[in-house]
Amino acid sequence: MQPIRFEEADSTERTQIGEGLTRVAVVAGRLETGRSEGKYFLRHDDGCAVCGEPVVAGNPFYLDPDTGEILCEIHGKERREA
């Protein structure tokens, strides 16, 4: 499966996701629930698995559903095209 692109991160730590993405978030071990500001969140506070770049609020990032890794814009795109 190709890395999934998220258009805008909510924060460095996590981004709210729709119900359709919860399964992928669970498999990645990144699902967060029970927060007051929303139902489902994807945790990404470890940043890009390749370069360590943190996710920045308002910026895009990727999740590789096969490995559960978070990727920055550059490395997500790279893996998508590989």
Ligand SMILES: [Zn+2]
């Ligand atoms: Zn990167």
